Amino acid sequence: MTIQFETIGIVHSPYKEKFGVPRQPGLVPQAHGSLELLPPYNRAETVIGLEGYSHIWIQFLFDRNPHGEWQPTVRPPRLGGNRRVGVFASRSPFRPNPIGLSVVKLERVALERGGVTLEISGIDLVDGTPVLDIKPYLAYVDSIPEARSGYAESAPVADLEVRFSPLAERQLQQRQGGGALKVLIEGVLASDPRPAYRRSEQHGRVYGVRLHDFDLRWRLDEHGVEVVELASPAR
């Protein structure tokens, strides 16, 4: 059986590429974004009562993967990238049906200019992610604090110290919302966003992460992470 689905909305996010996106929702609460409903779903009626919920489920499409490329096993970053687990025992984006599932905080339901936008935070979604469904989070069914969670019992460690170069500090000060942006950058970098296969690379190498409209350039040293600069993105 083959089933056809349509995109009901689209995510607007500070994360412009997969690199740097938190591996699960909620890990970087400072990550604010929005979910814009698309016609014909962008009618105020479709979200009546949603403001009573503090959290929502987003079912979305992992559209940055070449379709049809699933493998029976994957190597989760949590296991250092060298142990294989079954694709159905992972939340990997490379799945038979590339449907993602994220719970995010619902900050506000905005009905403006005849459209519907949900302001959300704690997101782990790339900018432009197509949305298939939105559901309210029901604590009495969805929350199972005592659930046993295999190799992922607790949140990944995010304890790297994040420092800013004098240049990066100046660049932040010149921006509107620079304070919030600084907190977001700290959240993104404190967990070392590098994929497992790059974690053995030497200190000093400068990495770039597309965030908002800039290229966040940073490096690791013996003390933690240093943000080098907020560069103009290379096109």
Next chain:
Amino acid sequence: MTIQFETIGIVHSPYKEKFGVPRQPGLVPQAHGSLELLPPYNRAETVIGLEGYSHIWIQFLFDRNPHGEWQPTVRPPRLGGNRRVGVFASRSPFRPNPIGLSVVKLERVALERGGVTLEISGIDLVDGTPVLDIKPYLAYVDSIPEARSGYAESAPVADLEVRFSPLAERQLQQRQGGGALKVLIEGVLASDPRPAYRRSEQHGRVYGVRLHDFDLRWRLDEHGVEVVELASPAR
């Protein structure tokens, strides 16, 4: 954009029709069933490590709805069926993309006869439900006990007393697993499975619910529910 998905598995459940199915997973923990992976997904590799998880997410297709029949608002049974909320503020099966989301308990991963079957419980899925994806439940991200949940802050009341007629008692005793079946029946009926628009019907009317291979016949009276008999299903 239109997206194509394939069925990766199928649910085997005691619930043979929508009527009688609990409105959320976990409400009737006694409801045992299984999820059978279909080729080419039914390979032991796809579930390596899954046995370390106590719960899993099932993303499935609401296939008992005529497709394309969504409405911007729905009338949830929790609100007595006479108040409308937005479709995205509900877990109604009538949605733009009819994708369901259920967390169930994973009892056992069975690798037998070259296939893969997941034994599950606490299910709210109709027999034959097509499955799109399976994901491990990650308590540290998915469990938000303090989440505010609109009109559905707590589990629906399920406090009807369930009695069995002498005939029904005899029929249960003659069955293998009659004890477990009795507990399942009590779980299903204690919450009054009738849709909201039938709740005003008079006492005494006999209802039928297809469960396993029989037609469970029951009625309401001033004391609660009486199970009349386990009848052969009318074909």
